[in-house]
Amino acid sequence: MDIHKPKPWHGVREFLKEYIIIVVGVLTALGAEQGVEWLHWRERAAEGRARLVTEIGHHYLVAEERLRVQSCLDRQLTQIEDRVLASGPTLAPLPLMGPTSEFPEIYRVPARSLTASAWQGVISESLSSHFTEKERGLLPIHYSQFDKFRELTTEEDVAAGSLMALSKPLPMDAQIKTNFVSVIEHERLRNRMMGTLARQMIRRIENLGYTPNSASRSQWLQASVTLKDCGGLPGR
Numbered sequence: 001m002d003i004h005k006p007k008p009w010h011g012v013r014e015f016l017k018e019y020i021i022i023v024v025g026v027l028t029a030l031g032a033e034q035g036v037e038w039l040h041w042r043e044r045a046a047e048g049r050a051r052l053v054t055e056i057g058h059h060y061l062v063a064e065e066r067l068r069v070q071s072c073l074d075r076q077l078t079q080i081e082d083r084v085l086a087s088g089p090t091l092a093p094l095p096l097m098g099p100t101s102e103f104p105e106i107y108r109v110p111a112r113s114l115t116a117s118a119w120q121g122v123i124s125e126s127l128s129s130h131f132t133e134k135e136r137g138l139l140p141i142h143y144s145q146f147d148k149f150r151e152l153t154t155e156e157d158v159a160a161g162s163l164m165a166l167s168k169p170l171p172m173d174a175q176i177k178t179n180f181v182s183v184i185e186h187e188r189l190r191n192r193m194m195g196t197l198a199r200q201m202i203r204r205i206e207n208l209g210y211t212p213n214s215a216s217r218s219q220w221l222q223a224s225v226t227l228k229d230c231g232g233l234p235g236r
Contacts (some may be wrong), residue, residue, distance in 0.1 A: 045130035048122045052139070055118035057212040059146055060205045061220040062112045063198035068221060070195040071108060072230035074188060076107055081165060081184045084177055091170040097229050107163045107187070110226045114150040119143050135208065141205050149197045152190055159187045 083094055096104035105112070119139070122128055128136060162183050170176065205211055214222075221227060 042130065044125065045127050048125065048127040049131065051118035053067050053210050055115065056142065056205055056208070056210045057216070060202060060210070060212055061217060062110070063201045063219065064217060065110055065221060065224050065227065066119045066194055066198040069226045069230055070191060073109060073191050077184050077188050077191070080107060080166065081181060084166065084180045087172045089172060089176070091166065091172050093169055096167055098225065099135060105160060105164065106166050107160045108226050108229050109156055109160055110224065116143055116146060116152060138204055144202060145197055145201055149194060149201065152194050156187065157188055159183055
């Protein structure tokens with residue numbers, strides 16, 4: 001039976017040379033793997049950011065429209081309130097804005113979709129940690145304000161629906177007038193709060209660098225039914 005003798009050791013220098021080759025190979029492999037992973041997350045973060053730019057750009061348009069119509073909405077509320085307070089025993093029906101449209105209204109407010117799906121996707125995919133420091137600081141604040149703006153919009157829609165009753169020849173007494181005045185005054189305060197939020201949202205979006213281009217902004221405002229019914233308003 002043959003016995004294989006171990007290979008002789010050729011010295012520390014050769015051992016270190018082989019050791020370094022192995023270590024360098026392992027580190028190179030790990031570095032390559034980390035590089036591929038970094039590129040993967042960078043690409044995913046860029047895709048998430050692109051979705052946010054579109055979504056938050058839409059928020060900018062909604063907020064800018066809000067500022068353009070804010071004073072008009074306040075005038076509408078004043079006119080409605082004056083008619084209610086001056087009414088006799090039976091209310092003379094208030095005229096509808098856009099009577100030939102699909103949704104005629106006593107109180108015309110912007111009707112816009114308000115979504116945060118892109119932000120929810122960024123959170124669920126754990127992408128925000130790969131954004132810039134500025135984005136990580138400002139995006140949560142923006143969406144917190146956006147959620148409040150959306151909540152106020154829902155309440156505004158309810159108030160606008162309640163005021164639709166004034167398009168009918170309602171019997172009026174002191175209590176009914178008080179109820180409608182309460183709705184109107186709450187709506188007046190909500191309009192001012194939404195204007196403040198809109199102004200803050202616009203400043204933050206501009207700071208993020210997510211502002212839509214001027215052509216998109218102009219096209220959006222030209223398509224605003226509320227702005228048309230107000231006869232157009234000067235810029236903010």
